[in-house]
Amino acid sequence: MRIAVFYNIEPEFMPVAEALKAILPEQITLLLAGSYREAMEIVQKCRAGAMPQQLQEPQDEFGILKERFLGTAARMGWLHMFNQPIPLPEHDNQLFSYLAALSSLQEDMSERHKEHQQRLADCRSRLHDLADEKKQLIALKEKEKNDLEKEFNEEKARLEDIISHTSKELDRATVSIHEQRGRIRDLSMMIVKADIPSWQKKSLLTICQQMIETELNEKKINLVLTSTDSAFLNRLQEKHPELNRRELKICLMIRLSYDTIDIARAIGISRRGMESIRYRMHKKIGLSRHQSIKNYLNELVDEST
Numbered sequence: 001m002r003i004a005v006f007y008n009i010e011p012e013f014m015p016v017a018e019a020l021k022a023i024l025p026e027q028i029t030l031l032l033a034g035s036y037r038e039a040m041e042i043v044q045k046c047r048a049g050a051m052p053q054q055l056q057e058p059q060d061e062f063g064i065l066k067e068r069f070l071g072t073a074a075r076m077g078w079l080h081m082f083n084q085p086i087p088l089p090e091h092d093n094q095l096f097s098y099l100a101a102l103s104s105l106q107e108d109m110s111e112r113h114k115e116h117q118q119r120l121a122d123c124r125s126r127l128h129d130l131a132d133e134k135k136q137l138i139a140l141k142e143k144e145k146n147d148l149e150k151e152f153n154e155e156k157a158r159l160e161d162i163i164s165h166t167s168k169e170l171d172r173a174t175v176s177i178h179e180q181r182g183r184i185r186d187l188s189m190m191i192v193k194a195d196i197p198s199w200q201k202k203s204l205l206t207i208c209q210q211m212i213e214t215e216l217n218e219k220k221i222n223l224v225l226t227s228t229d230s231a232f233l234n235r236l237q238e239k240h241p242e243l244n245r246r247e248l249k250i251c252l253m254i255r256l257s258y259d260t261i262d263i264a265r266a267i268g269i270s271r272r273g274m275e276s277i278r279y280r281m282h283k284k285i286g287l288s289r290h291q292s293i294k295n296y297l298n299e300l301v302d303e304s305t
Contacts, residue, residue, distance in 0.1 A: 002029070003029045003030075003031055003042075003043070003046055004020075004024070004029070004030050004031065005031045005032075005033055005039045005042055005043060006030070006031070006032050006033070006039075007032070007033035007034065007035055007036055007038060007039035008033075008034065008035055008036070009032060015070065017030065017032070018066075018067070018070050019070035019071065019073060019074040020074065021067075022067045022068070022070045022071030022074060023071050023074045023075055023078075023079070061089070061093075062094070062095065065089055065093070065095045065099065066095065068086075068087075068099070069095065069098055069099055069102060072084055072086055072099075072102055072106070073102060076102075076105070076106055076109060080113065082106050082107075082109050082110035082113050083106075083110060084106065086099055086102060086103040086106065088100055088103065184208050185208075187208060188205055188208045188209075191204045191205055191208070192205070228301065229252060229256075232252065232255065232297075232300060232301050233248060233252060235300050235301075236248065236251055236297070236300055239300070240284070240285055242284060243281070243284065243285075246267060246277075247277070247281055247284075249266075249267070250263055250267065250274075250277065250278070250281065251281070251293075251297055253266065254278075254293060254294050254297055255294065255297040255298060255301065257294075260274050260275065260278070278293070281293065
């Protein structure tokens with residue numbers, strides 16, 4: 001048999017001890033002691049086989065009903081048991097109203113407990129549904145990601161093929177340009193040796209030289225040029241030899257009415273960087289703050305033509 005010893009119990013705590021005794025199993029005996037020393041003495045006696053006096057069992061109807069009331073209240077409050085049978089005494093019994101109120105309270109708490117459990121079940125169900133929705137959404141996003149990745153890889157492969165093909169075309173074009181330049185030079189030599197009037201030789205040689213200069217300028221700034229563009233660049237280099245290759249390209253694009261964003265994208269810099277370069281070019285060319293660089297470049301075009 002097991003024992004539970006309470007010591008130094010205050011009077012107001014006695015109903016709690018009695019309620020605890022009412023719900024303890026028969027195998028556990030509840031004992032009371034006045035002090036810690038007395039409690040230890042009780043424990044020693046129990047170990048020696050002696051059974052000290054326990055809480056007195058109720059003998060009269062009042063005591064039995066009181067124990068029933070305390071036990072039922074303890075099970076409801078401590079153990080959340082809301083389906084206990086509560087036998088009621090006769091109506092004229094002084095504890096009838098207490099036990100009837102306790103029975104009504106148990107029914108109310110039982111309903112509340114059921115509602116609480118139902119709400120918990122509903123919450124679990126909603127959480128489960130929400131988790132399923134999230135899983136489906138994640139699966140959908142994963143599929144979209146995989147589809148986009150596949151599309152990206154296909155587009156990348158397509159562009160790589162285009163780049164490879166374009167690179168080969170550029171290589172062939174470069175060879176063709178070199179061959180063309182050689183033919184132009186051969187043609188120039190033939191013109192020099194030809195038995196034609198000098199004014200015709202000069203005119204033909206000038207045309208050949210313009211073709212060579214146009215080709216050189218195209219290679220320098222990586223743009224396809226017209227004869228007017230080539231003449232403009234020649235004039236610009238004559239007046240401002242300090243301009244580098246990138247600045248020459250920017251000047252040509254300004255003259256051709258490209259806006260700042262397009263020029264920056266073609267050069268491979270930011271818009272702010274382009275504005276800084278344009279400001280430095282303004283000073284390098286020697287323009288005042290109020291002079292337009294585009295107007296100045298257009299005037300050079302008029303001079304070159």
